[in-house]
Amino acid sequence: MPDIAEHWLRRNHFLLRRLHSLTGIIPVGVFLVNHLYTNSLAWLSPARFDEHVLWLGSLPYLIFVETLGIFAPLAFHAGYGVVIARTGQANVREYAYVDNWRYTLQRVTGWIALAFILIHLGHYRFAHWFGGTEFQHAVGAGASPFAITRSGMFGGMGATLWFGLYGIGLIASVFHLANGVCTFCITWGITVGMQSRRAVSAVAGALGLLLVTWGFLSLYGLGTRNAPPKSDGKAHAASAWRGEVSHG
Secondary structure (H helix, E strand, C coil): CHHHHHHHHHHCHHHHHHHHHHHHHCCHHHHHHHHHHHHHHHHHCHHHHHHHHHHHHCCCCHHHHHHHHHHHHHHHHHHHHHHHHHHCCCCCCCCCCHHHHHHHHHHHHHHHHHHHHHHHHHHHHCHHHHCCHHHHHHHHCCCCHHHHHHHHHHCCCCHHHHHHHHHHHHHHHHHHHHHHHHHHHHHCCCCCCHHHHHHHHHHHHHHHHHHHHHHHHHHHHHHHCCCCCCCCCCCCHHHHHCCCCCCC
């Protein structure tokens, strides 16, 4: 059976690599940009954060968008990424060129990002299934999305530990995306010369800096802003958190 799977992977290597490259940008990369932007609104105010989260929760067919547009492509990208990481060969020791270091860092940050995503999904997206007592109390009381997110951030382990964990995961995920933009352009023949590659690298670096800034602003906002006591009569936050807001 392993031989059959290995043969199938080798036979479809070109197509799988193209799909892996594509899903890393669309939709996974696009989702990461939107996700970090949404979270950065916590730095502006809890009300802005709540408004945007509740709007996202009110989108029609959200469960299908999440499943088919986010989770399925993410699962494929992560799964085939593991295959690439386990079979790829980096030659940093022999040829310490920038591209080789970036390839190695792409693999390392991929492993870190994968672990972080699994923790993040359990800590937030599916926390209503097995979250801590503070989180469950906040959801049951119909707290605002900001209050629920803040409760999840500070629940279970110390805030310093969570901030450190999320900081590492944030940097790894953003580097993986920004560097992935460069490799995407090479893979798809968009950048064919050194000048175009340097230009794309500069743009990707600027994007990475913006995303990291958004990420740390969100951590700062969640750690310093006070949650509003009510959700101002809007859709019940517990339902919004589980993607159950009525679209009627």
